[in-house]
Amino acid sequence: MIDRSRLAVLLDRERGSFRARNPRSAAAYEAARGHLFGGVPMTWMNKTAAGFPLYLATAKGARVTDVDGHEYVDLCLGDTGAMAGHSPAATVAAVGRRFGELGGATVMMPTEDAGWVGEELGRRFGLPYWSFSLTATDANRWAIRLARAITGRPKILVNSYCYHGSVDEVLIVVGADGEQVSREGNVGAPVDPTVTSRVVEFNDLAALERELAYGDVAAVLMEPALTNIGIVLPEAGYLEGVRRLTEKYGTLLINDETHTFSAGPGGCTGAWGLSPDIVTIGKAIGGGIPSGGYGLSAEVAAQVEGMSGLDLVDMGGVGGTLAGNALSVAAMRATLEHVLTDDAFARMTELATHFTKGVQDVIDRYSLPWSVTQLGARAEYRFASPAPRTGGESNAANDADLDDYLHVYLANRGVLLTPFHNMALMCPDTTTNDVDLHHEVFAAAVAELAG
Incomplete structure (x- = not known):
C-alpha cells in the first residue's frame, strides 16, 4: 500500500x-x-x-x-x-555526594546503599537475593553461569529475535525452514551458537516443550515480552505455560526485565505475577549511571551456596572489579527511591x-x-x-x-x-x-x- x-x-x-x-x-x-x-x-x-x-x-x-x-x-x-529521564535531580545529588563529598566510587568495599537496593528490588520483583553488575549483558552472562552450575546442563534456550545484550549464547534464531541458525551478522562467535543454545519462537509452547525434552537445557532466558524487534506481547496462558514446562523438565527460568521494566515498578514479573527463578535487569535502574544486577530465588541461592568447588569470590566468572561499586549503587538507590517510583x-x-x-x-x-x-x-x-x-x-x-x-x-x-x-x-x-x-x-x- x-x-x-x-x-x-x-x-x-x-x-x-x-x-x-x-x-x-x-x-x-x-x-x-x-x-x-x-x-x-x-x-x-x-x-x-x-x-x-x-x-x-x-x-x-x-x-x-x-x-x-x-x-x-x-x-x-x-x-x-x-x-528515569536525563540527569534526574535525586540521582545527580546522590552521585555528586558519593563521588565528591564522601568520595570513593571504587574502593572494593560494600556500602549500606547496596543492602537497601537489594531489599527494594526484592520487594518489586519478588526474588530475595541480589548481586550487581554494570550492564544487563553481564548480569545475563553470570546468571547463565549459575544456571549451568546448578543443573549441570550445557545449553541455554532463548526466543528467536530476543535481545539480551551481547551474550554469545543468545545470538541464534529460527531460520526460514524452521532450523536453528546463528543470527545474521554475528561477529566472531567463539562457538557456533547452535552448539551452546536452543531457540524457539515466542508464544510457541509446543516448540518449547520439544526443545526442553532433550534434557540438556540449563535455563530458559527470556523477556516476558519481546522488545527489541518491536514489542511482541505474550498470548493468554503463554507465560504460565513456560513456567509449567520449565518446572516439568528441571530447567531454570530467567526473566530479563531490562527493557520490560517499562511494564511497571517490578517489570512484567511484578505486574503480571510471574515467578521466575532468576531476574536480570540493567540500564534504567541507575538513572543513567552504568548499573545492572540479577536476583535469585531463595531456592536458587541455597543451591549455589551449597555447592562445593564454586569460586564465587575470586576467579569464578561471576563478577567484575567495578561491579557493585559505591557510585553505581548510590545511583540505583536514588533512582529507585525517588525517581522511578x-x-x-x-x-x-x-x-x-x-x-x-x-x-x-x-x-x-x-x-x-x-x-x-x-x-x-x-x-x-x-x-x-x-x-x-x-x-x-x-x-x-x-x-x-x-x-x-x-x-x-x-x-x-x-x-x-x-x-x-x-x-x-x-x-x-x-x-x-x-x-x-x-x-x-x-x-x-x-x-x-x-x-
Whole structure:
C-alpha cells in the first residue's frame, strides 16, 4: 500500500534537510572518523536514518539539545537507559555526594546503599537475593553461569529475535525452514551458537516443550515480552505455560526485565505475577549511571551456596572489579527511591496510553496495515497488522526505508525515537504536550506519504 517511488523522493528530501540543519554534527562525525573505529564511540551509534549521528550538547529530563542548537522531545531515552529521564535531580545529588563529598566510587568495599537496593528490588520483583553488575549483558552472562552450575546442563534456550545484550549464547534464531541458525551478522562467535543454545519462537509452547525434552537445557532466558524487534506481547496462558514446562523438565527460568521494566515498578514479573527463578535487569535502574544486577530465588541461592568447588569470590566468572561499586549503587538507590517510583510509573503508563491511542488514530484514518503495541510506559508501531505474535513475524515486518523516513522526518521536526526501531518511551518528565507533538509530526509524515 506504500508508493515506493514517493517514499524514495520523500526520504531523499528529508535526508537533505537533515544534512543542511546539522553542519556541526556532520563536521564532528567527519573529524572523529580518523580516530574512532567506525567514527563513533560505539559502532551501534552508526544506526542513523540520515547518514551521520546527531552530536549531543545537553540533556535534561525529557529534552536533549544537539551541537547545532536544536532541541528535541526525547522519546528514545537511551533505549530505556534513561527511563528515569536525563540527569534526574535525586540521582545527580546522590552521585555528586558519593563521588565528591564522601568520595570513593571504587574502593572494593560494600556500602549500606547496596543492602537497601537489594531489599527494594526484592520487594518489586519478588526474588530475595541480589548481586550487581554494570550492564544487563553481564548480569545475563553470570546468571547463565549459575544456571549451568546448578543443573549441570550445557545449553541455554532463548526466543528467536530476543535481545539480551551481547551474550554469545543468545545470538541464534529460527531460520526460514524452521532450523536453528546463528543470527545474521554475528561477529566472531567463539562457538557456533547452535552448539551452546536452543531457540524457539515466542508464544510457541509446543516448540518449547520439544526443545526442553532433550534434557540438556540449563535455563530458559527470556523477556516476558519481546522488545527489541518491536514489542511482541505474550498470548493468554503463554507465560504460565513456560513456567509449567520449565518446572516439568528441571530447567531454570530467567526473566530479563531490562527493557520490560517499562511494564511497571517490578517489570512484567511484578505486574503480571510471574515467578521466575532468576531476574536480570540493567540500564534504567541507575538513572543513567552504568548499573545492572540479577536476583535469585531463595531456592536458587541455597543451591549455589551449597555447592562445593564454586569460586564465587575470586576467579569464578561471576563478577567484575567495578561491579557493585559505591557510585553505581548510590545511583540505583536514588533512582529507585525517588525517581522511578510507583506513582511515576502510573503517570508514565498513562502517557504511553495517550501515545498509543494517537498513533492508532492515524493508522485508522489512513487505513494503514500497521499496528501499535503498548507495554506499560513504552509503545511501538510496527508495519504489520495484526501485530506480530512471534519474533520471526516481527522481523519480517521490517521496512528499512519506511523506518528511516519516519525517523528522519520526526528528527527534523524535533522528535527522537529509538534509532533501532519505532519505540517511544515515557519518563517522569515527559508531558502530554510532548506526546501531542509526536502525534502532530507523525500524522504529517503519514499524510505526505499517502499523498
